[in-house]
Amino acid sequence: MDTVDAKVEVGDAPAKPRASRPKRNEKGWQAEKSAMTRTAILNAACQCLIELGYANTTTALIASHANVSRGAMMHHFPSRMSVIKAVIDYLHELRLREYQELMADIDDPNVKLSKESIRKSVDSAWRYVNLPSFIAYQELLMASRTDAELKKVIEPVEKDFEKQFLNTVKLVFPHWEKVEALEASHDLVQFLMKGMALSHMSVRKNARAKRVRTHLTNILYQIYEESLRGSE
Amino acid sequence: MDTVDAKVEVGDAPAKPRASRPKRNEKGWQAEKSAMTRTAILNAACQCLIELGYANTTTALIASHANVSRGAMMHHFPSRMSVIKAVIDYLHELRLREYQELMADIDDPNVKLSKESIRKSVDSAWRYVNLPSFIAYQELLMASRTDAELKKVIEPVEKDFEKQFLNTVKLVFPHWEKVEALEASHDLVQFLMKGMALSHMSVRKNARAKRVRTHLTNILYQIYEESLRGSE
DNA sequence: TAATAAAAAAACAAGCCTGATGGTTTTGGA
DNA sequence: TCCAAAACCATCAGGCTTGTTTTTTTATTA
Numbered sequence: 429m430d431t432v433d434a435k436v437e438v439g440d441a442p443a444k445p446r447a448s449r450p451k452r453n454e455k456g457w458q459a460e461k462s463a464m465t466r467t468a469i470l471n472a473a474c475q476c477l478i479e480l481g482y483a484n485t486t487t488a489l490i491a492s493h494a495n496v497s498r499g500a501m502m503h504h505f506p507s508r509m510s511v512i513k514a515v516i517d518y519l520h521e522l523r524l525r526e527y528q529e530l531m532a533d534i535d536d537p538n539v540k541l542s543k544e545s546i547r548k549s550v551d552s553a554w555r556y557v558n559l560p561s562f563i564a565y566q567e568l569l570m571a572s573r574t575d576a577e578l579k580k581v582i583e584p585v586e587k588d589f590e591k592q593f594l595n596t597v598k599l600v601f602p603h604w605e606k607v608e609a610l611e612a613s614h615d616l617v618q619f620l621m622k623g624m625a626l627s628h629m630s631v632r633k634n635a636r637a638k639r640v641r642t643h644l645t646n647i648l649y650q651i652y653e654e655s656l657r658g659s660e
Numbered sequence: 661m662d663t664v665d666a667k668v669e670v671g672d673a674p675a676k677p678r679a680s681r682p683k684r685n686e687k688g689w690q691a692e693k694s695a696m697t698r699t700a701i702l703n704a705a706c707q708c709l710i711e712l713g714y715a716n717t718t719t720a721l722i723a724s725h726a727n728v729s730r731g732a733m734m735h736h737f738p739s740r741m742s743v744i745k746a747v748i749d750y751l752h753e754l755r756l757r758e759y760q761e762l763m764a765d766i767d768d769p770n771v772k773l774s775k776e777s778i779r780k781s782v783d784s785a786w787r788y789v790n791l792p793s794f795i796a797y798q799e800l801l802m803a804s805r806t807d808a809e810l811k812k813v814i815e816p817v818e819k820d821f822e823k824q825f826l827n828t829v830k831l832v833f834p835h836w837e838k839v840e841a842l843e844a845s846h847d848l849v850q851f852l853m854k855g856m857a858l859s860h861m862s863v864r865k866n867a868r869a870k871r872v873r874t875h876l877t878n879i880l881y882q883i884y885e886e887s888l889r890g891s892e
Numbered sequence: 893t894a895a896t897a898a899a900a901a902a903a904c905a906a907g908c909c910t911g912a913t914g915g916t917t918t919t920g921g922a
Numbered sequence: 923t924c925c926a927a928a929a930c931c932a933t934c935a936g937g938c939t940t941g942t943t944t945t946t947t948t949a950t951t952a
Contacts, residue, residue, distance in 0.1 A: 462929075481806035483715030486909060500930045508910070570802050573860055574713035586861050612875060615868050620848070623855030628805055629818050636847050643844060647879055693949095694899075718939060732900040739941070 466504050466514075468494040473515045477564040482571035482578075487511070512568070513581050519565045520585050524592055530556055531600045541603040541652060547645045549600070553617050554641060557625035566626070609655035613648050620644060698736050700726040702750045705743055709796040714803035719743070744800070745813050751797045752817050756824055762788055763832045773835040773884060779877045781832070785849050786873060789857035798858070841887035845880050852876060 472494035476485040487508050491501040505511040530552040534545050556562060569586065572579040597614050604610045624637050704726035708717040719740050723733040737743040762784040766777050788794060801818065804811040829846050836842045856869050 465929085479806065481715075481803065483713075483803075484806060487911090488909075497931050499932070502911080503929060503931095506911085569861065570858070571713065571715075574711065574716065583861060587863055590863060612871055615872050616852070616875060619852050619855035619859065619872060621855070622858065623851035623853070626802070626854065626858060627851065629801065629815060631819055631822060639844055640847050640851060643848060643883075651875075697899085719941090720939075729901045731902065734941075735899060740939090 462504075465494075465496060465500065469496060469501055469504060469511065470515055470518045472496075473511055474519070474560065474564040477515070477567045478560055482567050509577060509581070512578065515564070516568060516582055516585050519561055519568075520589055523559075523561045523565060524589070524596065526559055526561060527556055527593065528596055528600075531596070535601045535603055537602050541601065543645065543649045546648050546652070547641075550617065550641050550645050550648070553621050554624075554637065557621040562625070566622075604652060604655070606655035606658065609651055609658075613651050616647070617644065694736075697726075697728060697732065698746075701728060701733055701736060701743065702747055704728075705747045706751070706792065706796040709747070709799045710792055714799050741809060741813070744810065747796070748800060748814055748817050751793055751800075752821055755791075755793045755797060756821070756828065758791055758793060759788055759825065760828055760832075763828070767833045767835055769834050773833065775877065775881045778880050778884070779873075782849065782873050782877050782880070785853050786856075786869065789853040794857070798854075836884060836887070838887035838890065841883050841890075845883050848879070849876065 469490060472492075473485065473490045475493055476489050480489065487501065488498055490511060491498045494501070501511075505514065531549060534549050534552070535541055536545070568578065568582055572582045594611065594614060598604075598607075598610065601610065604613075620640060624633075624640065627633065630636065701722060704724075705717065705722045707725055708721050712721065719733065720730055722743060723730045726733070733743075737746065763781060766781050766784070767773055768777070800810065800814055804814045826843065826846060830836075830839075830842065833842065836845075852872060856865075856872065859865065862868065
């Protein structure tokens with residue numbers, strides 16, 4: 429559960445774009461096929477990012493993974509960076525959606541926030557940072573540290589993501605009213621999860637990650653209870 | 661204090677190898693000069709890793725940064741990977757040393773472990789992950805995820821580092837006897853610091869990092885006190 | 893001082909990646 | 923049926939990187 433299958437599909441919306449061709453003479457076949465190719469390319473690019481890293485994600489390999497010729501790909505995306513740009517937007521949306529799905533139904537608005545709910549949300553956060561979409565995006569973020577052009581593209585998206593991410597958290601925990609405490613907890617969770625996810629070489633990684641999650645759950649519950657007392 | 665100067669020297673042992681040439685006709689000049697060139701190359705490589713990232717750290721650029729011709733460099737290191745290998749060993753030692761220096765004199769063996777000591781150690785851990793050596797090494801670690809050859813080289817070193825790192829922590833906190841609690845705290849600190857350090861694009865990064873450090877200090881002190889009660 | 897070995901520099905060949913060009917097939921409408 | 927546009931494909935030149943080879947410089951030692 430803690431590991432990530434390398435062959436996994438990144439998104440799941442139009443999963444196998446090239447598997448079943450739409451019937452001929454159908455209205456708008458061209459547009460549909462074009463969209464499928466586009467999606468196939470974006471998925472292939474994500475897969476390359478995950479398996480090969482940003483530097484080794486060449487246009488030829490993306491096209492190959494997407495079962496598309498390089499020429500066809502250049503028709504949709506005139507340059508490598510334009511593919512990357514599209515991938516960034518694609519992942520932006522996908523990651524928010526996946527996080528919302530993972531966090532759905534955790535905090536019941538009718539019941540007091542329980543430790544069990546917090547435990548669930550911590551586990552969901554852990555699953556979240558092990559999603560292919562997270563890994564692919566992280567690869568881009570890491571590369572952007574030393575790639576000015578990429579940075580210019582990803583920076584505004586990342587800032588927007590952080591904002592929307594935090595808003596989602598606030599929606600997920602309607603009980604948690606003290607904003608300061610919620611934001612601090614959010615940072616604790618996210619930084620911890622990220623730190624663990626990016627320590628892919630650590631010994632006994634999963635056992636340690638589990639221990640940390642247990643600790644974190646207790647910590648969060650405590651912060652929450654204190655925030656309740658403080659606001660009374 | 662939280663930011664990293666790009667032009668900073670990585671190590672500090674033989675800082676400016678090319679600045680002052682050893683006097684001529686001195687016994688073993690050649691060997692000494694050779695060692696200096698070697699060190700200059702390693703420092704240059706680290707600087708390239710920090711400024712340009714692993715993928716863009718080419719042999720030509722390393723040589724250029726070290727004020728050495730590519731041919732001269734190839735004389736010391738016959739291939740790019742051999743430079744990287746040397747850098748890994750260099751950073752292995754350097755990072756352990758720097759961490760020990762940062763953590764020196766934190767836990768006074770004669771006095772009960774205080775919250776102030778814990779605060780200091782948390783701040784030191786934060787400084788640690790902002791050191792150039794950490795950033796350079798992290799660049800290698802990240803690249804190794806998708807670079808099999810690099811992974812083969814860095815994996816044993818990384819495992820050894822983790823072991824020695826933990827041992828150092830145990831030496832730094834002689835008061836902290838309950839090993840389980842100490843290891844859990846160590847993981848909390850390290851994963852958190854890493855997560856924050858690698859979120860170089862976050863908004864209000866420093867303020868949030870400070871808040872997290874404050875929280876973390878309280879958490880650790882609590883874990884420590886509980887471990888004391890538990891072992892009585 | 894002269895020979896020898898080490899170090900440094902310069903030039904070279906092979907491979908890969910990108911972006912561009914020109915040509916071919918498919919589609920939707922005239 | 924035929925045509926224009928979109929989608930797709932194959933090939934090529936230019937630039938960059940690596941590792942090798944060749945040449946020059948420098949230091950040790952006999």
